[in-house]
Amino acid sequence: MEKRPTLRFLAGREDAGSTPDPAAPKQLDKISKEILESFMGLNYFIKCQKCNYKFEKIKTGVSFLFGNIDDILYVLNDNDKKIVQLLQQQNKIHTHYSKGYSIYQCNNCYSLENICHLMLYDKYGNIIFRSESYCNQCQNLRDYIPEDNNNKIIPDLHCPICHNQDLEIDVVNLWD
Numbered sequence: 001m002e003k004r005p006t007l008r009f010l011a012g013r014e015d016a017g018s019t020p021d022p023a024a025p026k027q028l029d030k031i032s033k034e035i036l037e038s039f040m041g042l043n044y045f046i047k048c049q050k051c052n053y054k055f056e057k058i059k060t061g062v063s064f065l066f067g068n069i070d071d072i073l074y075v076l077n078d079n080d081k082k083i084v085q086l087l088q089q090q091n092k093i094h095t096h097y098s099k100g101y102s103i104y105q106c107n108n109c110y111s112l113e114n115i116c117h118l119m120l121y122d123k124y125g126n127i128i129f130r131s132e133s134y135c136n137q138c139q140n141l142r143d144y145i146p147e148d149n150n151n152k153i154i155p156d157l158h159c160p161i162c163h164n165q166d167l168e169i170d171v172v173n174l175w176d
């Protein structure tokens, strides 16, 4: 009696003609927030000469990554992200302006926050969104504190603990 031939594929046959999985995530989605942030400007710390208060990992500056709003979305807080995405869907954003990471300080309790500055305008030039830093303790919007990049100082900054203005600022690393 003849043996019935076994049906089998040649080695590797199963893979022939396979196409890339369309559901595979795009490469950019895998880039972590930390890696993105490290490209975005100066990274430094502030140290108070009087009370030894130290605020580490402060970021400032604008980089090429802030060229479009989708890049900025990565670093906004969840609430702001939702607002900006909604404005995008409604096609209300005409232009945007970002100073990148900035320091905000409460003029009452001197608490600090380091967030990404962003302003959005509609086609009439009206501001439709502005990133804000809110001090819960004082129910007060923190002020934007400009830095003096030429002299590498932040002239108006106060120590959040002892309120002295004699702060030492050191750059941790510079993006290249």
Ligand SMILES: [Zn+2]
Pocket (backbone or CB within 6 Å): 106, 107, 108, 109, 110, 111, 135, 136, 137, 138, 139, 140
């Ligand atoms: Zn405050």
Ligand SMILES: [Zn+2]
Pocket (backbone or CB within 6 Å): 048, 049, 050, 051, 052, 053, 159, 160, 161, 162, 163, 164
């Ligand atoms: Zn101090």
